Amino acid sequence: MTTASPQPAVPPRPEAPPPPPPAPVPAGWLGLAADHPFGLQTLPYGSFTTPDAGRPRVGVAVGERVLDVTAATAALLPEHAALFADGTLDGLLGTGPETWARVRAAVTEWLVDERHRATVQPLLVPAAAARPRLPFTVADYVDFYASEQHATNLGRILRPGGDPLTPNWRHMPIGYHGRAGTVVVSGTPVVRPRGQRRAPDDAISHGPSRRLDFEAEVGFVVGAPTEQGRPVPLADAERHVFGVCLVNDWSARDLQAWEYVPLGPFLGKSFATSVSPWIVPLAALRHARVAPPPRDPRPLPYLDDSAPGADQPWGLDLDLTVSLNGHVVSRPPFAGLYWTAAQQLAHLTANGARLRAGDLFASGTVSGPERDQRGSLIELSWNGAEPLKLPDGSERTFLQDGDEVVITASAPGPGGARIGFGEVRGRVLPALPEAVPPPGPPG
């Protein structure tokens, strides 16, 4: 048994090691611009079809093109081609970091070495012609609540007068399981959900949500699985996290508020969760790693990342941007997240729960301390009390039918380059007509 309280004060965190000297990013034979977010420093994976071929293929985004990795490995990396045959990332995810590194190195070589050009060039599809698919089969989906600013804002809004953070919040990354079956790829329209809500006069009704919201989050895709009963210590997280994507965890605040005590969010979240089509390998984010913020109290040992040399830093310096109908409404900073992805994974598995390839865990809404860094409308409009003014003269408290939300992000890469994440995009469609119950059996 280990005890957290009382604990010594948090020691000053040692300085992170100096970053490696900038290395120029090769332009490859495509002649990619040094500032392209999908340059050779990024090489994110996805799944796509094309108008002339409905068969799903694994792709790697490079510049304005998508490399057909299913075809390329069949031609150039036959020992790993079976991993990509079904056109999803499922096979690759389950292998582990050695294979991930081997495939990434091979793809890089194909795009740099002129000797591969004749083989590879015909396998490049214009990005505009590649229709993204959900890149992997989502096994379990866990959503955390790891931003102190977001949790504080929600606590102030939903439980005014009390301590905005619940007593457990600084002791563990709070999270819950979401619905894996309704994770959808960017571009999928989101139909306004129906559900129960309680009016201020306590009347209970059922109908289309009136308080539909977005949540700007960062998602982590688990690759290498674990055995039941084997927690993942902080130092092992990078052997299990394959990559990073963007997440919009759509939320119906009126449904959520009425249902969530005592068992947590359910229908207020389970209608849709959108993810970006391109999974950025963790290997691409070496230059984005930053020290996490200090924590008080010092976390229990299984969550304590302040020990010198125990781990490389797991804060990630991602700059998010949220746009509503083309107007930037927020720029949430991911770097300061209170609980890191490694801590989230260590906590998620601390009870022995096994990981499967395709498990997805998300950070929870990312919010910074400034108003224009809040990652959800309930925060931006302070639960509707302070409508958000858009440059087109309109106002928003919550999302209207037809609204389109786009979340993008980038992170520092080598040699001054940026790592792009693409975008997660979704438009709100009106609620469907209420289903008419079919007639009962005769009699």
Added chain:
Amino acid sequence: MTTASPQPAVPPRPEAPPPPPPAPVPAGWLGLAADHPFGLQTLPYGSFTTPDAGRPRVGVAVGERVLDVTAATAALLPEHAALFADGTLDGLLGTGPETWARVRAAVTEWLVDERHRATVQPLLVPAAAARPRLPFTVADYVDFYASEQHATNLGRILRPGGDPLTPNWRHMPIGYHGRAGTVVVSGTPVVRPRGQRRAPDDAISHGPSRRLDFEAEVGFVVGAPTEQGRPVPLADAERHVFGVCLVNDWSARDLQAWEYVPLGPFLGKSFATSVSPWIVPLAALRHARVAPPPRDPRPLPYLDDSAPGADQPWGLDLDLTVSLNGHVVSRPPFAGLYWTAAQQLAHLTANGARLRAGDLFASGTVSGPERDQRGSLIELSWNGAEPLKLPDGSERTFLQDGDEVVITASAPGPGGARIGFGEVRGRVLPALPEAVPPPGPPG
């Protein structure tokens, strides 16, 4: 929009139609005893291996034998053999009620008609030689909280002084998503989980749970999937629910109590959920259907099953038995559950969330009004205040290492026969030693 409040009083529920006259259950050429719970009236499906053949096969339990359905369909029902080729129920689940009925009728015929005996008899495996496997790939797992007695008991224990039921409880089936990846088949040992808990003096520690519990539940296995955006009305539930199993939703009460506000249960539940190996088709439970209890207030229309003729009754008269180390400690009655499975499914999909073949939803702990009908130790021992005395002279507040929990059930079948559910069994193993973090990188 539909409004619930104010609503007219609940009208008296019409009498359920009289049960069909008893039909004798055929003994088949196996000569099955009329009172065998796995007679031809039951025919539950599972997945198994045998010591001499590690390849998974779909099985149907009949008497003291298991019919190898993968082999039998290959020989006798070739048009559906592909559904069973992988040795799981995944293929069959996804088809729908017409195919479910066709296969069930075929299996019945094979076991009744002497003409099939020569083909089928060699495909019967002694039940003792069939090693059960998880019968289907669990897609999403949802756990409800549908027993009024259980929810009331938990409210009294965890929130003394207040109203034991939260204000939403009588308006909707409260539920949450659990971890699909840690659903295990009966017989799998359950390692005591580690986790965070808060002591009465507010000290936070991490270690093996001291309040490990069982929860006796009934699970519903979804077969036919739905499209996103299409709720399942009450009358359609039987087109989507393939069958019924028993569930032990193991719970670490100390972890759960510390973590669950505000986002619900997480690590206190996610370490293991055990299911029985045999899925009893809904088609076998026609004689077990009973009227659900009256509800006040009357539920909103999408949950209202009191309209005459709108639906056949969805209460199910299952008698559960919970044994601890061989001693019966509880007999929870399922028939009186406040929210039925059809209501749970209608609610789960009311926001448009799609269903996938393999979705599992469970009732939540089944507890009756009597003390010896409580479906969990936290209720039986009233949170440890009233230790449960076992006939061997020992006492239990929560589970000890080595304890074995077995949940069984049966339901009325045709002609006075009973429908058996088999059992879900699990033994508690001691917590594993705390993982020692590997040494950090040099420097």
